[in-house]
Amino acid sequence: MTMWADNIKFVKDILDGKYKKIDDAVHELNENAEILLKEPDTAKSKELFNSSARTLELMEPKEIDQLLQTILEDMHDNEKKQLETEAKTKLDSRLAALEKFKEVKAKLKI
Numbered sequence: 001m002t003m004w005a006d007n008i009k010f011v012k013d014i015l016d017g018k019y020k021k022i023d024d025a026v027h028e029l030n031e032n033a034e035i036l037l038k039e040p041d042t043a044k045s046k047e048l049f050n051s052s053a054r055t056l057e058l059m060e061p062k063e064i065d066q067l068l069q070t071i072l073e074d075m076h077d078n079e080k081k082q083l084e085t086e087a088k089t090k091l092d093s094r095l096a097a098l099e100k101f102k103e104v105k106a107k108l109k110i
Contacts, residue, residue: 011071015064019090022059026097028052033104040108050110053101061091 032049035042068087072080104110 008071008074011067015067015071015087018059018064018067019086021055022090022094025052025055025059026093029056029097029101033100036104036108036110046110049101049104053098053105056094056098056101059094061094064091 028048029052032045032052035045036049039045064087068083072083075083
């Protein structure tokens, strides 16, 4: 492997870590939203619900985009499309989860 290939792998690993955080936070938010809608006084679920929303809020789309642009420069079209689609999917799921957070929060007046 060349040095540049190592750098691409390093940046891709960082992106994958961020994507995993998004997936985990979205799953946790959805899970705890369902619990809270059934039992609004569950303290642990409220804490996990708010924590996962905060994680999603702190995940900066601009930072993900910068990392993505760094590795897309020297890639082929097929690889570019695949990585761009993956990023768009993750960022869309993040936005959807944040919208759900706002809706549930307003509904339950948390």
